Each structure stands twice: as structure tokens, then as C-alpha cells.
Amino acid sequence: MNRKTQTRDPELTRARILDAAEELFVEQGFSAVKLSELARAAEVTKSLIHHHFGSKEQLWEAVKNRAFERYFQAQMAMFEEAGEPDALLLRRSVEAYFHFLRDNPGVVRLFAWTHLEGDNHCSDLDNQLVGAGAEWIRQTQRRGLLRSDVNPTHVIAVFVMTCTQWFEAKCHHQHWPDMGSDEAFLEDFMKIFMEGVTPRK
Amino acid sequence: MNRKTQTRDPELTRARILDAAEELFVEQGFSAVKLSELARAAEVTKSLIHHHFGSKEQLWEAVKNRAFERYFQAQMAMFEEAGEPDALLLRRSVEAYFHFLRDNPGVVRLFAWTHLEGDNHCSDLDNQLVGAGAEWIRQTQRRGLLRSDVNPTHVIAVFVMTCTQWFEAKCHHQHWPDMGSDEAFLEDFMKIFMEGVTPRK
DNA sequence: GCGCTAACTGGCCGACCGGTCAATTGCCTT
DNA sequence: AAGGCAATTGACCGGTCGGCCAGTTAGCGC
Numbered sequence: 001m002n003r004k005t006q007t008r009d010p011e012l013t014r015a016r017i018l019d020a021a022e023e024l025f026v027e028q029g030f031s032a033v034k035l036s037e038l039a040r041a042a043e044v045t046k047s048l049i050h051h052h053f054g055s056k057e058q059l060w061e062a063v064k065n066r067a068f069e070r071y072f073q074a075q076m077a078m079f080e081e082a083g084e085p086d087a088l089l090l091r092r093s094v095e096a097y098f099h100f101l102r103d104n105p106g107v108v109r110l111f112a113w114t115h116l117e118g119d120n121h122c123s124d125l126d127n128q129l130v131g132a133g134a135e136w137i138r139q140t141q142r143r144g145l146l147r148s149d150v151n152p153t154h155v156i157a158v159f160v161m162t163c164t165q166w167f168e169a170k171c172h173h174q175h176w177p178d179m180g181s182d183e184a185f186l187e188d189f190m191k192i193f194m195e196g197v198t199p200r201k
Numbered sequence: 202m203n204r205k206t207q208t209r210d211p212e213l214t215r216a217r218i219l220d221a222a223e224e225l226f227v228e229q230g231f232s233a234v235k236l237s238e239l240a241r242a243a244e245v246t247k248s249l250i251h252h253h254f255g256s257k258e259q260l261w262e263a264v265k266n267r268a269f270e271r272y273f274q275a276q277m278a279m280f281e282e283a284g285e286p287d288a289l290l291l292r293r294s295v296e297a298y299f300h301f302l303r304d305n306p307g308v309v310r311l312f313a314w315t316h317l318e319g320d321n322h323c324s325d326l327d328n329q330l331v332g333a334g335a336e337w338i339r340q341t342q343r344r345g346l347l348r349s350d351v352n353p354t355h356v357i358a359v360f361v362m363t364c365t366q367w368f369e370a371k372c373h374h375q376h377w378p379d380m381g382s383d384e385a386f387l388e389d390f391m392k393i394f395m396e397g398v399t400p401r402k
Numbered sequence: 403g404c405g406c407t408a409a410c411t412g413g414c415c416g417a418c419c420g421g422t423c424a425a426t427t428g429c430c431t432t
Numbered sequence: 433a434a435g436g437c438a439a440t441t442g443a444c445c446g447g448t449c450g451g452c453c454a455g456t457t458a459g460c461g462c
Binding site: 029162 | 229231232233310313315316320321324327328331335348350351352354355357358359361362365366367369370372373374376379380381385386390392393394395396397401
Binding site: 008009010013044045047048051052 | 412
């Protein structure tokens with residue numbers, strides 16, 4: 001079963017289409033992408049796209065599903081290799097999330113497009129993730145290592161939204177006067193955030 | 202010069218087109234909007250759109266310019282009626298910004314679309330705004346009322362991005378387990394943020 | 403080998419896209 | 433009163449969009 005010598009390979013064809021589609025959708029959004037352009041990029045005929053995915057909309061869904069699955073798997077993996085729920089774990093999680101977004105700019109843009117569409121079909125997986133994270137924070141609060149007068153879900157929301165927006169709108173605020181690099185910003189954000197969630201006597 | 206009895210009123214026509222265009226662009230983004238649909242919504246002919254704005258792209262620019270000018274004027278007005286630079290001013294500014302975004306969802310979406318386009322043509326006005334805000338924070342830091350080991354621009358970035366993303370991705374986070382209302386989230390965010398920027402002995 | 407299925411092709415389609423243009427009409431100036 | 437000009441109209445354009453379909457061909461089970 002050598003794929004190099006085969007003239008037909010539906011799996012590979014599907015993958016080629018998905019890859020090219022993801023690149024174009026991430027770059028331009030759903031409606032700006034033309035199937036002819038996509039066909040050229042994926043080196044397949046337009047008809048083949050319809051054969052494998054049905055329609056442009058269905059292809060868009062497939063692209064989003066694949067990307068989000070990758071995202072959730074990466075996040076879940078992060079969860080599994082974590083240790084005791086304490087402040088350091090929270091700090092490390094935020095940093096890991098920030099760096100994940102930095103290294104996966106496509107995911108950030110895909111999220112942004114789907115948000116603008118009002119799409120929330122990925123909420124099942126997402127709720128799982130957020131629920132697990134919130135539970136950790138709750139445990140850390142109970143152990144007295146984080147302040148208890150804030151909703152754990154809101155704590156997650158604050159750092160997720162800051163990280164997301166940092167990369168989503170980078171083209172915008174990177175020109176702000178005195179704005180620092182990714183790492184400089186993360187450092188200052190961590191100072192503010194960790195200080196903000198630390199319990200007071 | 203009664204506009205009601207006039208059969209022609211270019212100013213009003215322009216405004217009608219701009220209004221309808223803003224609504225559609227905000228909703229669907231640039232490329233998804235069709236001029237025919239827009240013409241119907243604005244109750245003008247398609248040719249009239251071209252007569253007044255030249256092309257779809259130029260109309261998009263005009264819509265963005267008008268909206269952003271409104272945005273900057275609102276922000277600048279907020280600046281002018283402010284008092285002494287202290288922590289309370291910062292708190293009030295964040296709350297005002299949050300509520301402004303809540304009351305102007307179109308602006309949030311317009312920002313999001315332009316970010317995805319990589320458009321940063323509004324940076325002049327924006328830099329002014331951020332520069333002025335950062336200067337305030339710097340003064341407050343000098344007076345010992347805010348911690349001094351963080352970049353003032355980053356402080357602004359943190360709350361601007363959190364507020365922006367809250368409304369931009371609302372369709373997404375609002376279904377997270379235990380997620381609170383706008384006000385409940387703002388309250389928790391303010392707790393974390395203000396505690397995070399308060400100086401320590 | 404043989405035949406069935408699915409992968410794949412090229413040509414085609416109607417719809418409709420953004421944009422143009424010549425002609426008409428209302429308003430302002432003088 | 434008239435002339436000029438911008439506002440406005442509707443017919444029209446070439447291009448291309450997403451999608452379809454009849455036909456061809458490769459691979460796989462029998």
C-alpha cells in the first residue's frame with residue numbers, strides 16, 4: 001500500500017483539500033474564499049471538493065471540526081500532565097495557553113471567524129474543558145491558595161480572553177506606544193493576574 | 202429647505218446608505234455583503250451607491266471611518282470629564298469602557314472584522330488615546346497609587362482586551378458552566394484587576 | 403480476470419456578483 | 433427663464449461564483 005505509487009488516494013485527497021481549505025479560511029474567512037482558488041491551492045478539481053465534502057458550507061464545518069478537535073486534544077493533554085492544584089499550576093496553565101496560541105495562530109483566527117458567525121457548535125467540548133479548569137480553581141480556592149470571592153469560571157474567562165485577544169488583535173495594538181513583545185506583555189499580565197487572584201489576609 | 206418635501210437629498214441618501222451598510226457589514230463582514238442586498242436595505246438603487254461611494258471597498262472604508270470616529274470621540278469625551286489620576290479613576294474608566302462596548306455591540310464587531318483583515322488604519326487616533334491613558338497611569342504610579350513594576354500600556358491592554366473579548370466572543374463563553382452575567386463578570390474582573398494593579402508594601 | 407463501486411475529470415449551468423453607462427430629472431444659480 | 437450640474441434611474445455588462453452531471457478510470461473483493 002505505497003501511497004507514492006498509487007494514482008488514487010481518497011484519504012490523502014481529503015487531507016489535501018482540508019489543509020488547503022484551512023489555510024484559506026483562516027486567512028480570508030468563509031465567504032471570501034472561492035472554491036476555484038481552493039481547488040488550485042489543493043491541486044484538485046473543483047468537482048472533487050464537492051465529491052468529498054458536498055458543499056462549501058460542509059467543507060467549512062469539516063475544517064472547523066478538525067481544527068477544534070486538535071485544539072481540545074492539546075488542551076486536554078495539558079490537563080493530564082498537570083499536578084497538584086495550586087497557584088503555580090494556574091500560572092503555568094496561563095503561560096502554556098498563551099504560548100499555545102502564539103504557536104497556533106490559525107486556531108486563534110478560526111475562533112475569531114466562528115465568533116463573528118455566532119457559531120457555538122464547539123461548546124460541548126469547551127464546556128468540558130472549562131468545567132474541569134474551574135473545578136481545579138475551586139479546589140485551589142478551598143485549600144486557601146487562591147482568593148475565594150471570585151467565580152472560578154470568571155477567573156478562567158479573564159486569562160483566556162486576554163490571551164485570545166492579544167493574538168487576535170495583534171495587528172491593532174502592536175503599534176501602541178511603548179507596547180512590548182509577547183513575552184514582555186505576558187510577564188506584566190501574569191504579575192497583575194496572579195496578584196489579583198492571590199488571597200489577602 | 203425642508204427635507205421632507207424635497208425629492209432629492211444627497212446628504213440623507215449618503216446617510217441612508219452608510220447606515221444600512223454599517224448594519225450589514227457589522228453583521229456579515231465585508232465579503233459576505235452583496236451590493237444588491239444593501240441597495241434594497243437602504244432603499245436606493247445600486248448605481249446610487251457607486252455614485253456616492255465609488256466602490257464596495259470605498260464604502261467599507263467610509264463605514265469604518267465613521268464608526269471609528271464615533272468611537273474615538275466617545276472615548277475622548279470620557280477623558281475630558283475625568284478628574285485626578287488615582288486608582289478610582291482607573292476603576293471608573295474600565296467600567297465605563299466595558300459599558301460602552303456593551304451598549305455599542307456594532308463597534309465591537311467592526312473592530313473584530315478589521316482585526317481579521319489585518320487592518321490598522323485607525324492607529325493614529327488610537328495611539329493618541331492609549332498614549333493619554335498610559336500617561337495617566339504613569340502619573341498614578343508616580344503618586345504611589347498603582348504598582349510601578351508594570352508597563353502602563355500593558356495595564357491598558359489587559360483591560361481593553363478583556364472587555365473587548367468578552368463581548369466579541371460572547372456567543373462562545375456565555376454557555377460556559379457557571380458563567381455569570383455581564384455585570385457579574387465585570388465585578389469579578391474588577392476584583393482581580395484592581396487587586397492586581399494595587400501597590401504592595 | 404471481472405465487475406462493481408467510488409474516485410476523479412471536464413465541461414457546463416443558471417444565478418448573480420460588482421460595476422458601467424447613457425439618459426432623465428430635480429435643484430440651484432444667475 | 434434658462435442653463436448647468438449633480439442626483440438618480442434602469443438597463444446592461446463581462447466575469448465568476450457554487451454547484452451539477454455525464455462519463456472515465458483506478459482499485460478492490462470475489
